[in-house]
Amino acid sequence: MIENILTDAKLITLPAFFDVRGAFVKTFNESLFGQYGIQFELKESYFSISKKDVIRGMHFQTPPHQHAKIVFCPQGAILDVIIDLRKGSPTFGEYFAHELSAENHKAYYIPEGFAHGFKSLTDDAVTYYLVSSEYSQPNDTGILYNSFGFDWGVQEPVMSARDLSFDGIDVFNTPFMYTSGQ
Template sequence: MLEKIKTEIPGLYILKPKVFSDSRGLFVKIFHNCFFDDLGLRTDFVEEYFSTSAKGVVRGLHFQTPPYQHVKCIICLKGAIFDVVVDLRKNSPTFGKHLTINLKADEPKILYIPEGLAHGFMSLEDDTIFLNKTTTVFDAECDAGIHWNSCGIEWPDIPIILSEKDKNMVSFNNFDSPFK
């Protein structure tokens, strides 16, 4: 029921769920313990939340530091996002590299993000809904990020809306990663 697609970043996968469609709309199962288990993916998610964003909102690039680092599963439920992950694991062959992908509600894909990667996205449409599932709960002391525009990412050319927190994140070049 889920197709697991490897990316160039170790442990980062695109999951394509089976989509059932008829005149009523879509039916998409985005999580099932057995499916994840069969694919060798973690199933111990403990927190789930969603955000709504106007077109141009950038959220990220966020992560949690040890001991509250986590695996994330994300999906766009409404609208579209330009999604970004950056490898922060010092011993990874892709340390400092990033992957971008457009996620659209009408073409469901799940991004499975391992520990040690920063994540962010830009909303490409008004009223976009983004769902995030994590293997640890939010911890304010471990909440961290790097500056959204410090990793050579080519963001879409639309006016950007940022929080003060995200405007003031440390650049990637000045970040001392705690991830091995």
Template sequence: MQIVDTKISGLKILKPKIFEDERGKFIKTFNNNFFKEHNLNIEIKETYFSISHKDVIRGMHFQTPPFEHVKIVYVPYGKIIDVVLDIRKNSSTFGKYFSIELSSKNGKVLIIPKGLAHGFKSLEDNTNVTYMQTSCYTPNSDSGIKFDSFGFDWDCKTPKLSDRDKLFLSLKDFETPFVFGENQ
């Protein structure tokens, strides 16, 4: 695997080796020894996946302290535009976002640190997004930022959103509990 840092501190892209032959592809998305060797001490507590139709937007999600988490995200089937927003006070990139295409074709994996909101737009029907997290889902800590409140162009005329995601506060109205450098 190759690790690529992004402009947002702690947000990393993993580019795994893709093994391909006449049977198809094989991609290793997580290796505990590799992670430890590169100071990515991530203890997975919960994994899950979503399946989305084209133009579904999910986000921008996170869990608040003390149940915040590091999240590992990849796409075993389909294609998305993945978006990550820095919501950490005192961060030089507070309010800035990063976006990348994740797909079953490119095999890229994102490591999203605590204090970043996460969302995506599905670019194909039946896209599978898989998540691995360092904490379990806690309903009272589950939160988000309104997807269209921080300047990212989703390039979507008729997005499909959950009722919950439509009700999130805008970035400017959200009082963040995250502070850059604390519990990262």
């Protein structure tokens, strides 16, 4: 099952099979995702493990190292948030939030030009990423998590110094332009 969320972004219910042993979840299939309108070429993959009330974000890589991501949570639960940073997009500046968990086996498809972040809802929440370009440290940046009007529902999140140092969205000059069909 697939839902269109912000322009070009998708919320996918990953195919899952449950039996007496546990669960089997398919995290990527080129043909199926192609039917969903997602053309995705994997270049890198990684995961993080987060304690409850950790917030990471709102991250993206700037051009020419921008990338799309497929994000899911195979252990625990996270509240996952994206912002459309593409000038000219019908949903420019809007955000979308949804829970991803081992239980609901949902994933986001996040196109290039979006910022991404999440709050961990459980201890030991695993956030797993498939990414369409390799890590480029000089291009890896973000905007401040509490600058775009989203209520994270936590007073004292656990965060990195880097994430707390980002500029707010009000002063952020986006390098991303919307072109339809990303």
